[in-house]
Amino acid sequence: MSITKIIQSTLASTLLLIAANSAAYAEEGVLRIGTEGDAPLFSMADANGNVTGFDADIANGICAEMKVKCKFVVQAFSSLIPSMDSDRFDVIISGLGITEERAKKIDYSIPYATTPLYFVVPKSSPLAGLKSLGEIEKALAGKSVGVVTGTTYAKFIEKRIPGADLKTYDATTQQTADLASGRLDAAFGDSPTWMDFLASADGANFTKIDVKIMSMDDPDVLGHGMGVGMRKGNSELKTKVDAALCKMVTDGKVKDASMNWFKDDYTIPCKK
Secondary structure, eight states, X not given: OXXXXXXXXXXXXXXXXXXXXXHHHHHHTEEEEEEOSEETTTEEEOTTOOEESHHHHHHHHHHHHHTOEEEEEEOOGGGHHHHHHTTSOSEEOSSOBOOHHHHTTOEEOOOOBOOOEEEEEETTSGGGGOOSHHHHHHHTTTSEEEEETTSHHHHHHHHHOTTSEEEEESSHHXXXXXXXXXXXXXXXXXXXXXXXXXXXXXXXXXXXXXXXBOGGGSHHHHOOOBOOEEOTTOHHHHHHHHHHHHHHHHHTHHHHHHHHHHSSOOBOOOOO
16 A cells, blocks of 8 residues: 555544544433532532532533533543543533633633622722722722732732722632721622622621622633633534523523522623
């Protein structure tokens, strides 16, 4: 056999193998889902391998729309992308943030959810009644605002409220301690952090400013939300997952799941 024919034969075999792997989930009626299993409220696996949480609800909703069965594969978050590349599962559903760095290695579905961000202030503060991000940006100029070091939240304050007296903390517990003791005019963080803090004794005299800040308010800083991760080039699977997610968003199922687990709406509107 000539070298040309050998190359052509090898290429054809490789393409057939890729096609077979891409369609395997459909032929078997199973969608294999990689998830962390140790991220409370997002992905939680019990001793028997049963997975519950927001990610599980999203996964089960996708499987229902695609008319396939979900099969969860639980492992450490850091190993999810390499394991998907080696075909341990078809997709990653694990609160996976859409980033440019990850997008070099994997494809993403449409964004479907993002963790809302809020400013928290004393109930007695005049800041508590603000109604828009623009009002907040003006009112916090010259005021002390606490954020956790190295987060996108800190970058957001630096960009949007450069006149604020930014106080940074290595841990959320340090941030909330200073807030509770009156050393901050406001603190900025995500919805789960404030849900826990406001339910505690220290948080009894504090409230969220009723202005929800989402990734789409400043995607350059806050990112693009959560997406389902897939191996590069599987356009058929991406199309089906995108369609399933868009229907779930439109039907309110993503909202229902986030309200159930987080008492807040994490939904990103579907752009068709």
